[in-house]
Amino acid sequence: MMKKILNDPASYVDEMLDGLTAVHPELYALPYPRVVSRASGAVNGKVGLVSGGGSGHLPIFAGYVGKGLLDAAAIGDVFASPSAEEMADCMRVAHGGAGVVRIYGNYGGDVMNFDMAGETVEFEDDIESTTVLLTDDVVSAKPEEASKRRGTGGMVYAFKIAGASAERMADLETVTRIGQKTADNCRSIGMALTPCTVPQAGKPTFELGADEMEMGMGLHGEPGIWRDKLKPADAITDEMMDRLLDDIPLASGDVCSILINSLGATPHEELYIMYRRARARLQDQGVRIAMPLVGRFATSMEMTGATVTICQLDDELESLLLSPCHCAFWTVMQ
Amino acid sequence: MMKKILNDPASYVDEMLDGLTAVHPELYALPYPRVVSRASGAVNGKVGLVSGGGSGHLPIFAGYVGKGLLDAAAIGDVFASPSAEEMADCMRVAHGGAGVVRIYGNYGGDVMNFDMAGETVEFEDDIESTTVLLTDDVVSAKPEEASKRRGTGGMVYAFKIAGASAERMADLETVTRIGQKTADNCRSIGMALTPCTVPQAGKPTFELGADEMEMGMGLHGEPGIWRDKLKPADAITDEMMDRLLDDIPLASGDVCSILINSLGATPHEELYIMYRRARARLQDQGVRIAMPLVGRFATSMEMTGATVTICQLDDELESLLLSPCHCAFWTVMQ
Amino acid sequence: MIFNANDIQQAMARLSSAANEAKDELNEQDGKLGDGDLGITLANGWAEAMRQQLPEDDLGKAFLMISKSFQRACSSSFGTLVATGMMAAAKSTKGRAEANYAEISELLAAARDAMMARGKGELGQKSVLDVLDAVVSATAGLSNPGEMAAAAKQATGQTLDEFRDKLAGLGRARMYGESSKGLDDPGMLAFQRMLDGLLG
């Protein structure tokens, strides 16, 4: 039995998007059934930023449409890619005459469909577009095959930093370069304690013993890489930080931001406890933390667990990360 | 077994507060171990606004410390009142010379301790103070005994509206009047699907069948008033709206805000589905909705479920609700 | 017969271990119509109190220390009420190194009254107040420890029996109406467990 508040699983996504735009008509519009755009539409002369992917990850994807962030997002069924046609519409809506950057996570269906969509709008609408693919999840492939890794929390940094660059009216090449640099500088890892339920499937995505946790768990409940008895918060955080810092060694004087993200059910309280430890680890190495992010930034509906993302920053990226943005889920003030 | 990310249950609250202030040093300070204040301290000449209560409800209480909201909050153990001494310290920290308003929910322990604290600071520090008590949860007592009701989501409106009044430098009497009017205009009801675990207790606060929901559930897992088979979102929302509108009949032309709040695990996606229905109900009655709030505003850690709060607004309250505020969990822009 | 701070110190050890033993039971009972923290409340309160070294020369200061321990360690309703009661006892014994068993009924009555003022509760609402009040009456006029113990136990048990099937009228349990019938008030039960622990 699924413990969710919904009507018909088949209308879950559409009712959800309808509700989202009804709550925030000043922020979001729904020009197509599965395309969310800024209420004010495309910005003339600005590079358009789009993302997209399955539902069930709010604020990702639709939530991050807003000033200093995305221009539009294409939304699929829960954990399923939107269609190429929806993605093409999304790019058309975001196009302000200066081209469009597609920033999203490396998942088979999404990549195939966004590639199709890119070909379509180039052919039909003469829209120039580029791709920035997030491959930040370190456990999902060895470093030699880093380009095959899936994308998770790193998307948040890429949306924010490339979004700020586009908002400053940088050109397509620059926004793409900055987005790609951000993507290259992100490393993530996840862990989960309890599953979530995909409405149309109606049962939990995985099972775990009452005292177990799964390290390396993916954003869709893809099984993790190793299972362990539930450990204290500091030990969990250490294990995650070890993996991240193995993959992106940070030296004294380096600067990074860090995202401690809840997969949904894990409350802020527990994230703060994790942050304490993560911060201590970075400070031990002489790394300066710029604008830590702690909260629900990339979820899997009601899954219990957390992801940690490190985003290494140079001056250019740091300044863009700190610049203002506004959507229903995240405001950075001037 | 408890599926939580923490170290020692005994240090849960202190590590949580330490983490919160470490993430947002520009917003929050911790002048005493269990007292959170604005980083910038009390505002000279402004009425101080304080709240307090048990941990486990973030953003309530500590999260709402910020410009246009609270000046300080006293934080107890999970679901337990802070001590009278901590509350007294909290009031001292918030005092800018113009008196202090205590705004909080009607729970036995909190009331006894805040009363003690008020007597203490009046006696020891000559601080004039008043109380605004939230009693918005309609199922917790019959209308004839409305003053015995517990306080839940209404606190969010009272913090925001009284906070805006204080920020406009209104005097103690005015801020108290406005806070009380807000409290009087709020009605709430909750429902839950799965429990949460108090770290020091180590086991779930209640048990529910796999296909059951509990209507009228309290913020601490106090059993609800009636149990039912899990129903579709619209039916649940209707049942909650019926109870609320029975208690505060709204007429065509009336204005209200509505809060659809997750108790923790219930994702935004489901809240939007509920909002759709709640909005339809209000619109059917010709009621105008001002600034709907949908999200996690008053939680019970990882509990699954939602609360709905209606706050009726007149021009004065509406203007204050719409005025700017800023904390880590809620920003209303100019 | 008299008692002093040393007797209280020893009593606290017994109360603390009784609270630990009854912890799960009281949490569970409190969880039926409340938030399930009463066992923790008591265990933490007595543990904190037991850590204090009570002064030998002033019972008032000793009771004050216990009151402050409860204020610090557990500020839920019951903890605050215990703190309030201890504060009342402190006021009545201030400056004295010893007190007489014959005074106990009055000390309890002072505690009861202070707790009613603080919690705005009345007798008959099925709370710890009722059992306290029954013990006040049952021990009034007595001074023999054995007789007092027997009277207190008897009054406590009888009060629990009397109130079991009544409606709860105070605290979180109040709002459950009919379903509070048939359930012991957790605060009364806590009182009984403490009394049994104290008296062995």
Next chain:
Amino acid sequence: MIFNANDIQQAMARLSSAANEAKDELNEQDGKLGDGDLGITLANGWAEAMRQQLPEDDLGKAFLMISKSFQRACSSSFGTLVATGMMAAAKSTKGRAEANYAEISELLAAARDAMMARGKGELGQKSVLDVLDAVVSATAGLSNPGEMAAAAKQATGQTLDEFRDKLAGLGRARMYGESSKGLDDPGMLAFQRMLDGLLG
């Protein structure tokens, strides 16, 4: 022997009911090393396709309609690959009302190549591509429906057996390394269930 849009329309009904029957099994298999949506993907895709009234005069348009149905109804990897394969078949049959059974192997080969281009996958990586490739080879040169059916079934079963204990190299399953050994690739299994449903 030839086939036309009407044959495809009937085939879709069989495929759709096979997909419904295999739905839970495929979700479960996909859930072992993936996101558990493959059964839904197929069921939704064929249900949507079945709702279309295929034009009788142009097989190319008919395949295009099926492709668009999958694009609309299920855009996960497998759905998009099916859409891609159908698009390739559409290109090869454009403008013709009928096709010959002898062409089927070529049509499947065209689909295989288009799917490899779209998904950047290679043969030997334990995906639906391998089973498709095996069927292309097994049916090459045949034109008798019965013989083709037998050859396709045999090749499919054999490919599943061959790959079962290999490492997954594509899609979500890829990242589980050793634990993918011993498990059938869900996409291959889906192909087998569809084939069985189609051929009865």
